[in-house]
Amino acid sequence: MSDLTIGVLGLQGAVEEHVKQVESLGIHAIIVKRPSQLNEIDGLIFPGGESTTMRKLINQYGFFEPLIQFSKEQKPIFGTCAGMVLLAKELEGSEVVHLGLMDIVVKRNAFGRQRESFEADLEVAGFDSPFHAVFIRAPYIKKVGGGVEVLAEVDGHIVAARQGHLLTTAFHPELTEDSRFLELFVEMVKESKTKTFQKA
Ligand SMILES: NC(=O)CC[C@H](N)C(=O)O
Numbered sequence: 001m002s003d004l005t006i007g008v009l010g011l012q013g014a015v016e017e018h019v020k021q022v023e024s025l026g027i028h029a030i031i032v033k034r035p036s037q038l039n040e041i042d043g044l045i046f047p048g049g050e051s052t053t054m055r056k057l058i059n060q061y062g063f064f065e066p067l068i069q070f071s072k073e074q075k076p077i078f079g080t081c082a083g084m085v086l087l088a089k090e091l092e093g094s095e096v097v098h099l100g101l102m103d104i105v106v107k108r109n110a111f112g113r114q115r116e117s118f119e120a121d122l123e124v125a126g127f128d129s130p131f132h133a134v135f136i137r138a139p140y141i142k143k144v145g146g147g148v149e150v151l152a153e154v155d156g157h158i159v160a161a162r163q164g165h166l167l168t169t170a171f172h173p174e175l176t177e178d179s180r181f182l183e184l185f186v187e188m189v190k191e192s193k194t195k196t197f198q199k200a
Pocket residue numbers: 047048049050051052080081082083085108109136137138139
């Protein structure tokens with residue numbers, strides 16, 4: 001076991017699958033259900049699910065400010081699917097903004113009814129072979145700000161990106177055996193932990 005702990009926000013959605021994938025890498029995972037648990041983790045995953053419901057629960061359980069603070073401390077966050085919607089600074093066609101942490105404009109349920117759920121093999125920046133991705137009522141990124149690195153696209157739409165300590169995918173990387181996105185996140189978490197250690 002490494003000395004890292006990764007949390008999965010456990011308010012709603014595909015929580016267990018992420019926990020299993022984190023544990024499959026020999027890393028300690030906890031399900032985060034109370035804001036105080038944010039102090040016990042080095043990085044946090046927002047699972048897929050229903051972003052509107054997740055946001056209601058974020059408010060109800062007093063997570064809003066603690067999550068903003070977690071990000072301010074440069075602690076890595078990985079938002080998958082609904083998690084991407086939570087991270088976005090703007091949602092297309094909507095006045096609603098959730099956490100607004102990442103400089104991306106996101107369109108919800110973006111692939112339309114005919115392609116509600118689909119799978120695709122993606123070329124990903126930094127990966128040496130395609131990544132098989134599962135999309136479920138997925139969003140995509142319409143626009144990125146200057147500091148955002150685009151990692152993958154499908155049909156010309158951005159579906160994976162990184163901005164410093166923030167990583168996001170429109171698909172569900174926890175539903176396949178391929179753990180390369182999680183491994184990338186783990187590297188981000190290790191890096192951030194080393195930096196914090198050096199500052200202390
Ligand atoms: N699989 C998912 O996470 C779907 C996300 C959903 N469309 C939302 O915006 O909340």
